[in-house]
Amino acid sequence: MATNSVNTNIGAQVALQSLNRTNEALAVTQKRVSTGYRVSDAKDDGAAFAVAQAVRADIAGLTSANEQMGSVQGILDTTLAGLNKVSDTMTDIRGVLVKLADGTLSSSQRTQYQAQYDSLRTQVQNYIADATYNGRTLLTTASASGGGDIATTRNEQATLYTLTAVEGASSLVVAAAPTDAAAAASALASSGDFVTKMSAVNTALNTFGSNSTYLEAQMSYNKEKLDALETGLGSLIDADLAKESAKLQALQIRQQLGTQALGIANQSPQGLLSLFRG
Known part of the structure; x- marks a missing residue:
């Protein structure tokens, strides 16, 4: 050679x-x-890049889910604020009803207490009507008024979590002022109008409070999951x-x-x- x-x-x-x-x-x-990046495109490592893209999609989905739940949390916070005021006002209404149940009241006194009762009842109606957030409310089932059940996505799979609305105008507002002592006493009875409406207010507070707690926990979990996904993604594709x-x-x-x-x-x-x- x-x-x-x-x-x-x-x-x-x-x-x-x-x-x-x-x-x-x-x-x-x-x-x-x-x-x-150790893997910035499919030419670097096709399999790793495919996994990375799937993880990125999960991250985007979780981020969007948290954003949506954040908006729903605003609706719940507004709802609970309104219900708290309704509950406080119902306490005042009970005090007035007790006075109206007194048969010794004069006609003038009864008229004054009835006016006070009606004023408090109007406040309750206003609290319910004003409990809106971005045009949505959970205290009416009328869709034309922004009411009705609300279904929000809770994860990257778009799994829905539904909040059930209540018809506040009928189920949470007491009847008009009683005309006599017997009617006032009847409203305070165990199955009377006031007790029924107060029970409905308490039920709504419990339900929406539980919904709020769940959403907060879900958003916290999603944030922790996002951290875990981003850490795993970094280990997979980041360069040393x-x-x-x-x-x-x-x-x-x-x-x-x-x-x-x-x-x-x-x-x-x-x-x-x-x-x-x-």
């Missing part, structure tokens, strides 16, 4: 192959350093920049040495000319 040839420079070929491999490795390392930085410097030195070696190998055929000099 000929070793001294101007047609085939084995040394230059070897040097060129080594330099090409170094350049390829350098390009990969530079990409990792510049992007911060300290390692890549050291590797980059080593490859740059190898590139310089490879370029010098190729230059030397390319000059070796020049030595054959000396054989033909006189």
